[in-house]
Amino acid sequence: MTKSKQSETTVRRRTRSAGEELPECPPAKQQRYPGMWGQFSDGVPSSVLPRTLFAYGAYPTKLRVNIYSKSHVIGSVAAALRGMVAMDTLMASQFRGLFELPVVRCQNSTKLIGCLLSRQLVTACRHEFWFTFGPDPLRFSLxxxxxxxGLNCRAFDVQDSEASESVPPTMWNKLFDTAVGKITVLSVLRMLGNKYLAVEKWLPLALIPLVDGVLCPSSKDLKLTPRYVEMLSDVENFLAYPWGRESFLTTVPRFLPPLVVAPRENPLQVTRDRLSQKTTVCYGFPLALQLFLFDALALRSRLFSQSTK
Structure with missing residues (x-):
């Protein structure tokens, strides 16, 4: 008996739209933290900055950011795979950096992320998030x-960017016994807690929460993305996929004014209205922005200490 069309999963490869063009590789570190040296760009003093999204002193005060990414998933995966070959494989891959992040001491701070979003600078850079922290401008980019x-941020290959293709949900059927779309990250973590789980399922089931629960979540209940599940048919390619770029393209567009708005709408005003609400949603991995800021402040502290000696 042939499978019905409803049992097929549409595997969508990322297409390179005009709004998602990125450099072939991350730009060279001209100035990793421009504000640390009092410069916004070469030859321009930090006192000359683009205008801010909100006027000084008019920042939203009641904003609560709803962050879908759950950093505790990293620890849950590590605990489930402790002492296993699957964990060794993860630590030898691009995902090693996730397990080395200080997430135990640094959970998502919704207030801090909301503060940074409210203090963004209005620039023409579609894939750079500029904001002020004190008197200094900082850039968060790929x-x-x-x-x-430490994630792979290379450009997408041709096969990563090709048009959509419909294929049966092969990997979904191998890993789960439910219909497509009925499984969440929490369900997968429970499966990883089963010591009788088939050996060949440990690594694929560990990779899914890292992607759909930490790096690229797009729903509040952390439903699995069928496209990502089907990519596990080739684990080696999955491990080599540019998940850093995928996560970045899921995360940063939500920080910035939208590319497409309704007729007569102002993208900047749309963003102001969204950030002026009681709650707003952040997709992807906002914790990376938070950790970047802490890293920048630590560097600034070291430079200040050296200058006072």
Whole structure:
């Protein structure tokens, strides 16, 4: 009996739209933290900055950021795979950096992320998030995300960017016994807690929460992305996929004014209205922005200490 069309999963490869063009590789570190040296760009003093999204002193005060990414998932995966070959494989891959992040001491701070979003600078850079911290401007781009996480941020290959193709949900059927779309990250973590789980399932099931629960979540209940599950048919390619770039493209567009708005709408005003609400949603991995800021402040502290000696 042939499978019905409803049992097929549409595997969508990322397409390179005009709004998602990125450099072939992260830009060179001209100035990783421009504000640390009082410069916004070469030859321009930090006192000359683009305008801010909100006027000084008019920042939102009641904003609560709803962050879908759950950093505790990293620890849950590590605990489930302790002493296993699957964990050794993860530690030898691009995901090693996630397990080395200080997430135990640094959980998502919704207030801090909301504060940074409210203090963003209005620039023409579609894939750079500029904001002020004190008197200094800072930039969060693909380069900074790579430095913080150690993830692969290379350009997408042709097969990663090709048009959509419909294939049966092969890996979904192998890993789960439910219909496509009925499984969440929490369900997968429970499966990893089963010591009788088939050996060949440990690594694929460990990779899914890292992607759908930490790096690229797009739903509040952390439902699995069928496309990501089907990519596990080739684990080697999955481990080599540019998850840093995928996470960046899931995260940063939500920080910035939208590319497409309704007729007569102002993208900047749309963003102001969104950040002026009681709650707003952040997709992807905002914790990388938070860790980047802490890293920058630590560097600033060291430079200040050296200058006072």
């Amino acid at each position: 380069d900074e995300l790579r430095d913080v996480t």
